[in-house]
Amino acid sequence: MNEKQTYHKTTAEIEQEKELIIKAQQNPQDFAPLYDLYYLQLFNYVIKRVKEENDAAEITSDIFAKAIFNIKKYQFKGFPFSSWLYRIASNEIIDFYRQNKFDKYVRVSETQLNYLIDNSEDEINTLLAKEEKIGQILSSLEKLADDEQQLITMRFFEDRSFKEMAEILDSTETNARVKTHRAIAKVKELIKK
Amino acid sequence: MKKIHIDNNEITNQDALKHKDFGKVMEKFGKLKTPFYQTTFFKVGTPVIVAIAALVIYQLILKDTSTEVLRNSSYSTFYNSPINEDIDFEDIIGVVDANNSLILSTNSGTRITIPKNTLVDSLGNIITGSVTFKYREFLDQKDVFLSGIPMTFDSASVKMNFESGGMFELLAYQNEQPVFIAPDKEVKVELASKQAGDNFNIYYFSTDENEWIYKGKDNAGFTKEAIAKVDEKLMSSISVDSIPTNYLKIEKEKVAQQIDELKRNKPLKPSLLDKDSYSFVINFEYKDFPELAAFKGLKFQVSKNAKNFKPEYANEIWEEVNVNRGLENKEYNVCFTNQKQGEVCFLTNPVIAENNMKASEATYEKLLSDYKAKKDSLKERSKEIREAIAKRSNELNDLKIVELNKNAINLATVVENRITRTFQIANFGVWNSDCPEKLPSEAIVKAKFVDENGKEVQLTTMYLVLKGRNVVISMTPETVKEGIRFNPEEECMLWAVTSDRKNVAVFNSDQFKKIKKSDNSITFEMNLISSKEFVTYSTETVFNL
Numbered sequence: 001m002n003e004k005q006t007y008h009k010t011t012a013e014i015e016q017e018k019e020l021i022i023k024a025q026q027n028p029q030d031f032a033p034l035y036d037l038y039y040l041q042l043f044n045y046v047i048k049r050v051k052e053e054n055d056a057a058e059i060t061s062d063i064f065a066k067a068i069f070n071i072k073k074y075q076f077k078g079f080p081f082s083s084w085l086y087r088i089a090s091n092e093i094i095d096f097y098r099q100n101k102f103d104k105y106v107r108v109s110e111t112q113l114n115y116l117i118d119n120s121e122d123e124i125n126t127l128l129a130k131e132e133k134i135g136q137i138l139s140s141l142e143k144l145a146d147d148e149q150q151l152i153t154m155r156f157f158e159d160r161s162f163k164e165m166a167e168i169l170d171s172t173e174t175n176a177r178v179k180t181h182r183a184i185a186k187v188k189e190l191i192k193k
Numbered sequence: 194m195k196k197i198h199i200d201n202n203e204i205t206n207q208d209a210l211k212h213k214d215f216g217k218v219m220e221k222f223g224k225l226k227t228p229f230y231q232t233t234f235f236k237v238g239t240p241v242i243v244a245i246a247a248l249v250i251y252q253l254i255l256k257d258t259s260t261e262v263l264r265n266s267s268y269s270t271f272y273n274s275p276i277n278e279d280i281d282f283e284d285i286i287g288v289v290d291a292n293n294s295l296i297l298s299t300n301s302g303t304r305i306t307i308p309k310n311t312l313v314d315s316l317g318n319i320i321t322g323s324v325t326f327k328y329r330e331f332l333d334q335k336d337v338f339l340s341g342i343p344m345t346f347d348s349a350s351v352k353m354n355f356e357s358g359g360m361f362e363l364l365a366y367q368n369e370q371p372v373f374i375a376p377d378k379e380v381k382v383e384l385a386s387k388q389a390g391d392n393f394n395i396y397y398f399s400t401d402e403n404e405w406i407y408k409g410k411d412n413a414g415f416t417k418e419a420i421a422k423v424d425e426k427l428m429s430s431i432s433v434d435s436i437p438t439n440y441l442k443i444e445k446e447k448v449a450q451q452i453d454e455l456k457r458n459k460p461l462k463p464s465l466l467d468k469d470s471y472s473f474v475i476n477f478e479y480k481d482f483p484e485l486a487a488f489k490g491l492k493f494q495v496s497k498n499a500k501n502f503k504p505e506y507a508n509e510i511w512e513e514v515n516v517n518r519g520l521e522n523k524e525y526n527v528c529f530t531n532q533k534q535g536e537v538c539f540l541t542n543p544v545i546a547e548n549n550m551k552a553s554e555a556t557y558e559k560l561l562s563d564y565k566a567k568k569d570s571l572k573e574r575s576k577e578i579r580e581a582i583a584k585r586s587n588e589l590n591d592l593k594i595v596e597l598n599k600n601a602i603n604l605a606t607v608v609e610n611r612i613t614r615t616f617q618i619a620n621f622g623v624w625n626s627d628c629p630e631k632l633p634s635e636a637i638v639k640a641k642f643v644d645e646n647g648k649e650v651q652l653t654t655m656y657l658v659l660k661g662r663n664v665v666i667s668m669t670p671e672t673v674k675e676g677i678r679f680n681p682e683e684e685c686m687l688w689a690v691t692s693d694r695k696n697v698a699v700f701n702s703d704q705f706k707k708i709k710k711s712d713n714s715i716t717f718e719m720n721l722i723s724s725k726e727f728v729t730y731s732t733e734t735v736f737n738l
Binding site: 060061 | 204206208212218219225347353392407417629631
């Protein structure tokens with residue numbers, strides 16, 4: 001699944017979405033079209049961060065329930081509606097781990113890890129023999145702080161642009177770019193050790 | 194710690210869709226609903242209903258004009274300066290005429306344009322004639338601090354704090370009665386801001402809801418890249434030589450060191466020998482411990498806190514003795530060495546015999562008076578330097594904006610050293626050009642606050658002020674108790690108000706830089722400045738305290 005498919009929208013699509021939001025603000029039942037529109041994106045965002053499919057399903061329903069509860073407060077600020085939903089999602093995942101003492105979890109495929117290796121260029125590639133790479137990178141990623149892991153997950157495992165990351169994290173594009181580069185630099189440092 | 198789990202069997206759309214259930218979402222939403230007795234409607238509604246009932250009765254009994262439009266009879270504000278030193282309003286009197294727009298200019302260069310037939314009275318009638326506009330602006334951290342206006346913003350239940358590109362308050366009165374902007378009209382405010390960035394939105398502070406309402410995108414300002422380019426250009430140009438600033442900064446550092454050194458050597462008040470305690474004399478140079486200069490016939494008395502002292506040490510012949518300052522005031526660690534005992538150390542206090550007290554006290558008074566004179570002189574010098582740095586810094590900021598504005602060909606009104614931020618306002622009140630951002634959480638330290646004499650100070654509201662960006666984050670005593678959260682990569686200061694509101698306590702950015710991310714708790718030595726004096730300082734001067 002690719003969450004990016006519906007993230008970037010044309011002006012007409014944004015206008016259409018605004019109408020849906022206004023309707024949902026007037027009647028919670030009218031949130032259904034927005035639910036249809038964003039269900040897969042949000043489910044996929046959650047399943048990458050929790051181990052059990054059933055937990056992901058529960059969290060996804062909680063995200064939409066909170067979104068309906070807070071929709072009246074939502075104000076259009078030029079960002080896609082999904083960035084608002086992702087922020088609620090991020091908080092819900094934090095709450096999930098706060099309430100359940102599980103180890104935090106990131107689901108990643110080997111292809112996505114290879115994408116990270118390919119895009120980190122130079123050092124990681126030259127530092128390690130091919131067979132060592134994945135194991136080393138996994139253990140380095142596990143040592144990163146939550147926010148650093150979040151950046152790498154978004155950038156490399158979810159293939160998001162810095163602009164999109166900035167909107168979800170409510171930060172600036174430059175900030176997202178700089179922090180991601182720092183996180184990669186940290187991975188490289190950890191590998192060198 | 195997060196476990197990274199490799200899973201090559203991705204969850205498919207079909208798998209995901211098995212869990213899709215809008216009915217379940219609505220059921221969860223139902224459970225989230227606030228019970229009626231906890232709703233704002235219930236809490237606020239009852240008095241409102243009573244008020245409306247009273248109003249209806251009033252209308253029926255006393256008035257027969259059923260067509261009146263009910264509006265606020267006065268502007269309500271919920272914010273107060275934390276030190277009772279409000280920023281004054283500038284009164285601008287304008288004559289509103291039915292056929293022409295009215296353009297007003299404030300002292301700072303801000304322009305306010307009121308189109309014709311825009312202002313109405315509380316009944317909704319268009320007004321003309323003389324109107325007094327009350328205007329004040331909050332352009333930097335000190336202004337924001339003094340305003341007491343909350344800078345927090347709730348975004349999807351996440352508490353954010355504003356970085357401000359410039360904020361103002363505009364009110365209007367005719368015959369001392371508030372006037373309003375007609376529902377379908379807008380007033381244009383071209384705010385002469387000091388912030389050059391382009392990362393801001395526009396917000397209105399709703400006094401009804403006590404929160405900020407998003408009103409649109411601010412299109413003014415320059416990109417970070419453009420600002421960096423101009424900074425580079427200015428720094429390399431001969432006319433804006435940065436040497437004076439560097440020289441002043443070195444001077445500031447030097448004077449700060451002299452003040453620290455002086456404080457370390459502050460004369461100690463002589464204490465009387467306790468005849469029941471052990472004491473001894475050491476031949477030592479007063480110049481190594483200038484704070485003891487008033488102690489005529491100085492003796493070291495074994496401290497009540499000394500753990501390692503044994504009376505038989507008095508009978509030993511010692512080959513070497515070392516004295517060092519202890520952790521507490523009037524505490525010295527003395528170490529004796531000989532071959533038999535090795536090294537023995539214990540805490541002592543400096544004392545004098547009664548017959549030396551009078552002479553010692555006289556010397557102490559003189560030394561203390563010299564100390565105070567030296568300290569005052571250094572503090573005066575430090576203030577001069579800070580003001581010079583502040584002046585220079587302001588000049589550089591002005592020059593930067595002048596340079597940036599050379600590229601601003603599309604701006605209709607350019608105040609030479611200000612960035613014009615245009616607001617179309619539909620209400621009088623507080624408007625802000627802002628960028629919401631997450632509260633810092635990169636580091637946290639437990640805090641204790643003392644004054645320069647080490648005495649604990651009681652502080653009320655506290656603010657984390659970011660020097661590099663126009664950000665003022667307020668912290669309640671409860672949040673401070675949990676710990677002060679900050680980002681070590683930002684240049685931070687603490688500004689707080691003492692419980693009597695008479696002083697502003699400042700912890701400067703140089704001291705802040707010394708806090709390590711790994712520090713768990715810190716004693717903040719606050720610089721107390723009287724509130725009245727604080728108000729007279731420019732923001733740049735406060736930054737350089």
